[in-house]
Amino acid sequence: MLTPELLDRIRSRAAGYDRDNAFFWEDLDELRAAGYLAPRPLLQVAREQRLLAAHAPATALGINMHLVWVGVARVLAERGDDSLVWLLEEAEAGELFAFGNSEPGNDAVLFDSLTRAEPRPDGGYAFTGTKIFTSLSPAWTRLGVFGRDGDRLVHGFLTRDTPGWRSLDDWDTLGQRATQSHTTVLEGAVVPAERIARILPVGPSADPFVFGIFANFLLLIGSVYAGIADRALELAVEAAQRRTSHKNDGASYAVDPDIRWRIADAALALDALAPQLETLAADVDGVVDRGADWFRQLTGAKHRATETARHVVDQAMRVAGGGGYRSSSELARLQRDVLAGIYHPSDTESVHATVAANLLGPLP
The missing domain is CATH 1.20.140.10 (Butyryl-CoA Dehydrogenase, subunit A, domain 3)
Known part of the structure; x- marks a missing residue:
């Protein structure tokens, strides 16, 4: 999948992306065409990511976030839980998943959230809050988010055409610049019931x-x-x-x-x-x-x-x-x-x- 020729082209662009503080569009197009977004075993992905990072660290770090979500869906499927099989199918088809979990001031990370998740009559949730370090901001088509509803944490996936969110285009950092991990502001963005992945209690979980x-x-x-x-x-x-x-x-x-x-x-x-x-x-x-x-x-x-x-x-x-x-x-x-x-x-x-x-x- 990561041929020497592809890796050489990716390395040749890394310095320019860094200099221009630009997203790795060309790398993404080539990786998608090569099937790099598709599901595969974690061991294989870990080895491939290490190789990709040796050629273009920011490209590897950015695409990592997509590969993590695909890996989560694989972990569930391999343990008899088919609730995210749709994610595997969409990743296979070329959809790009990103993480909208990190929040300013939230050192509880996954065990609590400062984002508000408001239940809707149809079983969906409206999310309001601020997410930081949203890698792949210019390009994602699916964004995993979570928020708090009382004593519960609600996890779900937005599609890019969902209203109620905006990207601040504020990524200007010392390093890993091509990831373009902008701040994402959620303003009542709705995740429908069929895209709610998990509802868990606040605090550590063995789920x-x-x-x-x-x-x-x-x-x-x-x-x-x-x-x-x-x-x-x-x-x-x-x-x-x-x-x-x-x-x-x-x-x-x-x-x-x-x-x-x-x-x-x-x-x-x-x-x-x-x-x-x-x-x-x-x-x-x-x-x-x-x-x-x-x-x-x-x-x-x-x-x-x-x-x-x-x-x-x-x-x-x-x-x-x-x-x-x-x-x-x-x-x-x-x-x-x-x-x-x-x-x-x-x-x-x-x-x-x-x-x-x-x-x-x-x-x-």
Whole structure:
């Protein structure tokens, strides 16, 4: 699906999208034509996303949000729940799904919402609130949203032609610019009854729908940042082989002990990611029951991937020397893109709280 020729074209456009703060329209058209929006096993998607991210991080991160929703529908179907089979069919047909879940000031993430979901007589809901980091904003055709109705959380999907929503076109960030993750304002946007995916109690939930979101989001986010690290390591090796030392009579930096240590250090850290990300993805596909350990391991995998990627990119910047600091360098763009990893749920504090609760029990 991701042929070398396609990946080369995608990489050739990445710098321009970043420079112009533009959405990756050409990449999306080619990926859709290649069948990249269609459902497939999580392990396969994780590997493909890592490869795509090594060529164009923002394109991979943007399309990630669609792939997460497709993954949620697969998780349910594989566990005997056909409530989102329609989503799999529409993704196969080329519809583009996006996430409208993140909200300003809501650190409960999926366990509560500041958006109001008002029930309608026909079983649908009208959603009013503000969603941030809505990746794929210029292009989505289906938007997953959720809001609160009393002590219940209502999840559903808008279509783009639904009235009652608007995009603020306010995405101007340090990195991951091509995702165009604008703020979305919901002003009574109605989701009909047949597109209400779940109604769950406020608070943590063991529902497979919630598990599907966590599993796919965390593992695919981790895969994207692992891909950024893959490319940074490649560039570090190229820089070490290209640069020469005047004080060492023109010797290559590839024989400098300190440079060799930095590259080895980055590789050692990076090599640890694939076994964890891929084993967990395979277990999601295989409907393996890890019980209460699932959330600890999923959040830990995302945390380790994003933090490792930051370390690898930092080492690559040090190996590359001053040339890597130029705004036109690919490494400089990777340095900006990799920083976004600290903002994706679950953040560092939440990860540590999840692991502590798993080992020590909840706080009294």
